[in-house]
């Protein structure tokens with residue numbers, strides 16, 4: 001707590017603040033200063049003139065200050081509607097992490113740990129071959145390792161690699177989010193952790209161990225899928241890339257070659273989702289109509305500031321072009337779409353660039369605006385002090401995640417659909433983790449089943 005600031009507010013506005021009240025004001029002041037580039041002294045002057053505090057007494061004086069700050073902090077939303085204060089997320093200010101591990105553009109593992117049962121596996125050998133000086137250690141199990149080694153968030157991205165034998169978590173339906181429409185996607189759970197370091201990445205808040213976990217027993221994954229397939233009544237969409245970029249380490253894991261060979265004859269649409277340009281293994285494979293390679297895209301400004309360690313936008317588009325030229329179906333994800341001052345110009349330009357470089361139709365394009373569990377924001381503040389994206393107009397939504405308000409999401413999606421449809425009338429478009437009202441604004445699809453069928457029918 002900034003005691004000096006508390007004293008100053010209490011003195012200037014003749015009030016007493018309890019701890020919660022001060023935390024709210026401190027957070028709002030902090031975020032207004034970040035957004036508006038205004039000094040505390042000027043902000044206090046602003047409050048003196050605009051809050052009407054002097055006409056209130058007691059708790060109402062605090063509320064007058066808070067209301068005034070909320071209006072200043074959320075100008076777009078306040079102009080559009082009354083802000084429900086229960087939807088604000090005013091978390092305690094976090095100190096910036098010291099010694100936060102910074103990712104490098106070229107991945108170089110620090111230590112390789114392998115579970116006893118994976119000794120001699122092709123993955124361990126690949127790492128040894130590509131990094132001859134790599135420190136290698138045998139562990140009993142990954143679970144035991146992280147039970148006995150204290151995890152510090154500053155070391156989240158230390159490039160430790162764990163080669164494991166997966167025994168349980170092979171395949172699962174995408175949980176989507178509460179009260180929202182899903183798309184019927186299945187997650188092929190191959191790998192966890194990621195060599196990239198996107199500021200908005202939800203893995204930061206899920207993870208309680210450092211490094212990257214890579215299962216060596218792909219055959220067991222395939223056996224599990226064979227069983228799952230027998231129960232299927234129709235085709236499904238399935239893919240990797242949920243907990244680890246699908247291609248970022250493909251030059252070491254060779255996962256993509258084995259996945260493509262296995263899934264090419266299956267009655268499913270199999271997707272590899274990436275921000276990477278590691279496409280050498282893909283280009284060696286014969287394309288198949290049910291294999292889709294997809295890229296997440298954002299304007300160059302966001303790639304540079306929020307997607308650390310990833311290939312730049314032009315590199316991703318060039319990789320996608322090569323993969324498309326080789327005969328593969330490609331898809332794209334505009335996710336997360338971030339709202340900022342020049343977002344319209346930048347996202348319109350991004351759309352133009354995509355259609356200049358690649359030929360539609362694509363397997364699909366998904367769109368999703370920035371959203372996160374509340375627990376993520378303090379972690380991002382500690383790990384990415386320069387990032388401003390969580391100082392956008394985000395509120396606690398129906399699913400308890402912080403997101404842009406409904407009217408803003410509707411505006412963003414309507415515009416994005418229009419820009420895409422200007423170039424491309426055929427590619428199926430869908431929203432990721434959105435509610436029925438937002439879907440209604442951009443589409444006639446009304447249920448998860450409708451959405452799933454729409455995406456499958458257009459590709460099989």
Ligand code: SF4
Nearest residue numbers: 194196197198201245
């Ligand atoms: S590429 Fe995906 S999984 Fe990797 S850090 Fe970025 S958001 Fe997270």
